[in-house]
Amino acid sequence: MKKLSYLLLMMMAVTACNDEPKNVEIADNAIEEPAPVIVEEYGFVLNDFEVVRDTVRSGDSFGIILGSHGVDPGKIFQIVEKVKDTFNPRKIVIGKPYMILKQTDSISEPKVFVYENDRINYTVVDLRDSISVYTAKKPVSVIKKTVSGVIESSLSEAIENAGLNYILAHEMNNIYQWSIDFFRLQKGDKFKLVYNERYINDTIYAGVESIDAAVFYHQEKPYYAFSFLTDSVSGRPDYYDEKARPLQSFFLKAPLNFSRISSRYSPRRYHPVQKRWKAHKGTDYAAPRGTPIWSTANGVVIASSYTSGNGNYVKVRHNDTYTTQYLHMTKRAVKKGQRVKQGDVIGYVGSTGLATGPHVCYRFWVNGRQVDPFRQNLPSAEPIDEKYIPSYFTAIEPLKAQLEAIEFKNI
Known part of the structure; x- marks a missing residue:
């Protein structure tokens, strides 16, 4: 009996000892709530606001957008008057993203309006303490x-x-x-x-x-x-x-960007409109209608006019040696007497005059004689x-x- 009682006491002691560590282990493994992820954008902590994202739609205006979020017309007028010198609300563009930050309560009043001017630049209209506006970059x-x-x-x-x-x-x-x-x-x-x-x-x-x-x-x-x-x-x-x-x-290689040469300078070429053989003292660059045409060098416009053969054309004198001419434009962009720099747009590709399709005929003079520019040793x-x-x-x-x-x- 004494031995049995002794064994029972030992088992109770062991059980009691084992119970305490179990309680400690549970306490040590208690799960803690993860800290909220802080989201920052455009210089604001978005966690502090109710966030509304959208894009400008057809028929939208700055006033309509704010009005749809509970801003009264009098406040909208006040905002527009305050910000118009930095941000013109009349020029918001369809398809541009914007974001409204509202206060997180039952009133849900707009506090910040963010408009993306492009992928990098944005404008912030801050309506919190006082109305202010500024532009920034991502x-x-x-x-x-x-x-x-x-x-x-x-x-x-x-x-x-x-x-x-x-x-x-x-x-x-x-x-x-x-x-x-x-x-x-x-x-x-x-x-x-x-x-x-x-x-x-x-x-x-x-x-x-x-x-x-x-x-x-x-x-x-x-x-x-x-x-x-x-x-x-x-x-x-x-x-x-x-x-x-x-x-x-001194000269650009071509008067426009990325086209194809449809006809080169030639002493004898069959004219597609006049249907006869004659000299072609220019280089034709085929390009889509409206493609910008630029001056190949600095100079002064000595002619900006129209003839039945040339259509709309521009002629530029670069110095005492060199002169260039650009024919068949759909529209001229410079006037006679105007000074132009290399690369300035002087007109747009068309098919006016004796032309079968949109292109620019580029002509080149050296000391008053028409030549092939590709054969010249240019400065x-x-x-x-x-x-x-x-x-x-x-x-x-x-x-x-x-x-x-x-x-x-x-x-």
Whole structure:
């Protein structure tokens, strides 16, 4: 009996000892509520508001939008008068996103109106303590990238095949427009780029920022281009080659962007309208109606008129040696006596006069004689200032190494 009692006491002691740790373990494993995720946008903590997101619809106005959320007409008038110098409520655009932040109570009164001007810039109308308005930008990061491409038929197609933004083709045309004739690219021509892309909040693609360096192999000859800032006032860089020579020339290679040459300068061509053989002393660039036509060099407009043969045309005198003319415009954008700069829009592609379809006939005079511009040795732009030469070569050294390291995809 004594032994049995002893065993019972030992079992009770062990059970009692085991009970206490179980209670402690439960306490230690108690589940805590997770902290709320703080959401910030446009400089506001959205957790503090009732958030309404929408886009401007047909028939909407600033007043209608605020009125639909309980703002009375008198207050709307007061808001419009206060903000109209910074934010014109009459110019909100259909399809643009906006956001309204309301107070989180039964009244649900609008406190903030945010309108997206574009993907990066936005306007805030703050209705809290007093009415105020300001513009701001979303956080934008710039990421450097490299790419290569090979021409099969055109530059734009090569850019598309590489899965790149078509803006890169436009930017490359701007860089090389003085040195490469993009209407004469050949299959097998190729390029490498070091460029920058913009991202909103590090995740949302916002387009091409700039091209830092490029090399374009045209007919197996490399054409280098490096971005370099010499004018701190304008803040706009220019492009120079591997020997610090400017890519810019006195004349552009073409009077418009991305078309095809439908007819070249020729001493004898069958005229499609007059149905006879005659000299064609111009270069025809076919392009969609309304395509901007620009002056190929700085100068003064000496004619902006209409004739039955030329249609709407503009003639520009660049200096004592060079004059250019642009025919068959649907609309002229300059007047006689007006000074224009290289790249200024002077009209738009049409088919006025003796023309079978929309195009611009580009004519070129040297010392009063009409010539083929593609056969002329045209002057270059001003070279880079000598004082910048050492810093230029220092700046392009790592960029050139990056270009050399890029591999071409197999053709």
